[in-house]
Amino acid sequence: MHIGGLRTALFSYLLAKRTGGQFILRIEDTDQKRLVSNAVTRLSEDLRWAGLQWDEGPEVGGPYGPYQQSNRNKIYQEHANALLDDGTAYRCFCTPQSSGHGSATYVTSGCYHNCSRLPASDSRARAEGGEQLFTVRLKQPDHVRKRMFQDLIYGNIKRLKRSASPSASTDEDSGLDGADTILMKSDGTPTYHFANVVDDHLMKITHVIRGTEWMASTPLHYDLYHAFGWKPPVFAHVGLLLDKDKAKLSKRNADLALDVRGLREDHGVLPETLCNFLALQGWSNPRKSDVMTMDELVENFDLKFTRGNTMVLMEKLWFLQRNHVQLRCERVSNGEEQALGDVLDHVVQEVERAHPDFATNKSGARLTDYCTSVLLADDKSYHNAAHFVERNWYFFSSTEEVKRRRSTSAASQLVPAIDIDSLLQDLISTYDATTPYVDVPAGLRSEATVAERRTTAERSAARIHALLNLLIWQRIAPASAETRAIPFAEQATDTEAVARFLVGDAGAGDLAKDYQTWQKALMRHLRWKLAAGTPGPGMYMVMAVLGYEECFKRLGLTPEAGKEW
Structure with a gap:
């Protein structure tokens, strides 16, 4: 089935559902010379995969059959x-x-x-x-x-x-x-x-x-x-x-297979992505957002088609693909564990193909859970499984492979790497998972969520973050500054306020800039060490997915025995 045929079927389906009518599948095979073996089965499978279940027609029957x-x-x-x-x-x-x-x-x-x-x-x-x-x-x-x-x-x-x-x-x-x-x-x-x-x-x-x-x-x-x-x-x-050359769109061109099965099997396009994409080809969408589920398409559909032909721009397809994967990830975060469905299956299969050693070491449910975590961490960049696994290769590679692929130019030049490694070593030796939160001076308080309402993991992450901030301030503040008075709490995030607290108004601007330089250098250093400088999710998310043992290995640091993380 060509995507043009699916678009026509989709318009008919949306109109039927919008108006409380029936969507009918009829097999028009009067020209027996052009009959293709197994075509009816394949066409039916393509329609079902796209979510276009017919109310009358082959297999389901109806009052006006036969439908062939x-x-x-x-x-x-x-x-x-x-x-x-x-x-x-x-x-x-x-x-x-x-x-x-x-x-x-x-x-x-x-x-x-x-x-x-x-x-x-x-x-x-x-x-x-x-x-x-x-x-x-x-x-x-x-x-x-x-x-x-x-x-x-x-x-x-x-x-x-x-x-x-x-x-x-x-x-x-x-x-x-x-x-x-x-x-x-x-x-x-x-x-x-x-x-x-x-x-x-x-x-x-x-x-x-x-x-x-x-x-x-x-x-x-x-x-x-x-x-x-x-x-x-x-x-x-x-x-x-039409294609970009304004020629009638054929099933295959130089860039992409444009039959439904090819997009599904060869390129990993999701059914909701393809239906959303095709609905926008020649239909005047009344909404501001182009991202719509099938229910939203039905709710908003009308017969306001544009006159003339439509040029198909495939960039829109991948934009919608990313957004629909994000919607699935949101459903997982809201407790719908199976929402990723075939997306997760394709990612697991691609990891098994591209990173067999990793897949063997983390097989079965552990691999599935791990791939789910990677998808949730980088849900804004999904194109298809092959592209996603290649983009996030460092999640599925050994420490040795990450070290091998590090580029010297990707390392931070803002602060010497030895100084950042020293900062991280101090964090490891100083951190105490049992240290309670303390009150914050009135001038530094924000409307952050109180610690008691956070999960254990969130409290732990906030505590690590707070200690890391404290260690940075201690490195850049003048010796005369009372750095011990900096609140050991995640609410102290106003850089300018902390700088004024330490040195007064006169030197606050320069001190705040030094802090921001360290923060930037730290994030760049972490990305270089943990992901060989590869762009991707935020470093806190990367570290959460890798886990503390793998992070210590890649950072070249050794956790203290018996310390709770």
Whole structure:
């Protein structure tokens, strides 16, 4: 299934759900020459994967079946006979003729013996004799040129002019308005146009959404509804999808497979991502945000399509992919443990492929839990599993591999590395997990959450952070400053206020800048040591995922025996 086909199906699905209607799947296989083995199964699987479950159709049934046109031939025969009986259609006994022009050969499919003038009795007798094959053609209605045809998007549609020369195609759509159109082929099967009009009426279809390439067929469909005396459904034609060169989007181009299965299996695109992306192609979204779940698409959908074709920009697809992975991660954080689903499965599989040693050492549930932590830490950058694991390679690598990939230029030049290592060693030797929080002087208090309301992990992280800040201030403050008076608490985060507390207004600005330099140098040093300078989540998050043992290894530090972290 091409993404253009899925988009059309999605628009129909959204309209049905928005209005309390039914979304119908019908298998249109009248052209048996183009039938592909297993196509129906694959198409059904693609629709289900995308979340477009049909209310009527194959496998689920419905009151107007069968829903496969190859099983409805008797119905089409009956309706063709009805048109023959009232004179709006006729039997054509002409056979296709070939004409040569140089090396080119083409087939003329028009009625060249004026079969419409045969008396009805003669026509019936020749058909019942079985000696001659025939097609059933629709007679052109009276005043056909004066008719106008309504489309919900484009307004009045005019009939195309007749072709001046025979078509060079053998396709049943050829010369659509160049001669009386064939309704039933000589093998007794219907053409696409005839079968669709009959089925749309019998299945009580109210709205048909389709691509503008079918707009030329709309007058014929209206002619058929008129011939039967039926009320036509509402037609809404949507523009084609174009590539960046403004050519019709094919299933495959140089950059990306654009069939549904290729995007799903080869590129890891999520169903909610693809549906969100396709809904925005040619539809005027009334919301400010383009990120929408299926429920939100249903709630906001209308038939306000843009006129003209739509250029598909794949950057938008990956923007939506990142946002939908974030939404899944939020659901996990809110207690919906299985929300990551296939995203997590793909990441685990990619880790097993790209980092087999790591996967072996941390297998089963431990690997799954670890990959979940990495996803939650870096949820804003997910593209697909391969890209995500490559971006976050340092989470799945050994200490030796991280050391090997460190670049000298990535190390901090703001503060000597030896001084930062000394700071971290002091942190290890000084830190006491049992040290309580103390009151903060009135001038340094903020509206932070009180310690008692934090989890144990949050309290521990805040305590480490507070001690680290204290150690930095002690290194940069003048010897005369009372650094011991700096509150050992996470609320003391106002740099300017702490600087004024230590040295007064005169030197506060320079001291605050020194503190910020140390903080920046520390973060750069940690990223260099723990992740070889690779961009990614904040360092506190990186350290939380790696765990204290791995962090100590990569930092080249040794935790004191028996100390609680």
